[in-house]
Amino acid sequence: GDSVTQMEGPVTLSEEAFLTINCTYTATGYPSLFWYVQYPGEGLQLLLKATKADDKGSNKGFEATYRKETTSFHLEKGSVQVSDSAVYFCALFTTGGFKTIFGAGTRLFVKA
Amino acid sequence: GAGVSQSPSNKVTEKGKDVELRCDPISGHTALYWYRQSLGQGLEFLIYFQGNSAPDKSGLPSDRFSAERTGGSVSTLTIQRTQQEDSAVYLCASRPRGENTEAFFGQGTRLTVV
Numbered sequence: 302g303d304s305v306t307q308m309e310g311p312v313t314l315s316e317e318a319f320l321t322i323n324c325t326y327t328a329t330g331y332p333s334l335f336w337y338v339q340y341p342g343e344g345l346q347l348l349l350k351a352t353k354a355d356d357k358g359s360n361k362g363f364e365a366t367y368r369k370e371t372t373s374f375h376l377e378k379g380s381v382q383v384s385d386s387a388v389y390f391c392a393l394f395t396t397g398g399f400k401t402i403f404g405a406g407t408r409l410f411v412k413a
Numbered sequence: 414g415a416g417v418s419q420s421p422s423n424k425v426t427e428k429g430k431d432v433e434l435r436c437d438p439i440s441g442h443t444a445l446y447w448y449r450q451s452l453g454q455g456l457e458f459l460i461y462f463q464g465n466s467a468p469d470k471s472g473l474p475s476d477r478f479s480a481e482r483t484g485g486s487v488s489t490l491t492i493q494r495t496q497q498e499d500s501a502v503y504l505c506a507s508r509p510r511g512e513n514t515e516a517f518f519g520q521g522t523r524l525t526v527v
Contacts, residue, residue: 333513344504345456345518352513390456394512400469401446401506401516405455 303328307391307404314381315412322376322407324365324391332393334358334367334374339388339406348376348389383411415439417519419505425525426495434490434522438507445488446516447480448504456504462488495526 308323326334336348336358349358351367351374358365363378374391391404418437426432438445447459458472462482473479477495482488492499502523506516 335515337518344520345506347515347517350513350515394516400461401458401508403448403456403458 303332303393303395303400303402305391305393305402305404307389307407310388310406310408311410312407313410313412316383317380318411320376320378320381320385320409322389322391322409324374324376324404326372326374326391326393326402328372328393328395328402330395331369332395334365335392335394336363336365336374336376337390337392337403339390341387345390381409381411383413385409386411417505417507417517419503419519419522421522422520423523423525425527428497428526429494431491431493432495432524434492434503434505434524436488436490436505436507436519438486438488438505439509439517440486441509442507442517443485443510444508444516445482446506446508447488447490448506449501450504450521451501459490459503492524495524497526500524500526 304327333352335350337345338348349360351358354369356367365376388406388408390406420435443464446461448456462468477493480490502521504521506518508516
């Protein structure tokens with residue numbers, strides 16, 4: 302069945318470090334791919350998305366490229382800030398349906 | 414309102430009692446989802462509703478859990494005979510029509526079974 306696998310956390314970085322959070326997926330067809338972020342004490346909110354192969358989603362300095370050949374959607378940011386500390390979820394919406402599959406989440410801590 | 418609204422925001426209940434959690438989706442959104450997030454864990458899919466189609470209940474963990482969506486809008490998740498392992502944050506999300514649209518989440522209901 303469809304699934305999403307994220308790198309395990311927590312990930313601890315110093316401010317201004319480079320961030321990569323890996324995400325790979327298994328799905329039939331051509332799913333849409335998403336990254337959601339959950340800041341402490343808040344609900345989930347969409348960070349970025351990509352709807353077809355080779356699309357790049359970007360927002361707030363974060364980027365992720367839909368790689369169909371490697372079934373990946375890795376999240377990157379060139380210079381993290383303390384305010385980026387949160388839990389990041391990779392997700393896919395299945396083709397032709399409405400089922401949403403989320404990864405387990407990766408907690409990021411950024412130290413000043 | 415502009416977003417997905419869930420109530421109550423917090424609920425403490427005694428083991429064995431029934432609870433109802435409410436979700437008001439964004440107006441016009443055709444899909445509605447319930448998830449459970451246990452402490453430090455990811456999102457566990459429970460159920461989703463899509464328009465007038467039969468709901469996908471494949472994620473409900475036991476027959477103590479049920480959900481309904483009235484008039485294609487408000488949804489209620491009911492947990493009967495609550496157990497301590499039911500303690501978690503229950504998240505609701507809604508999504509507009511279209512395959513590439515994103516889901517919008519509510520703030521969640523934190524359920525504590527004592």
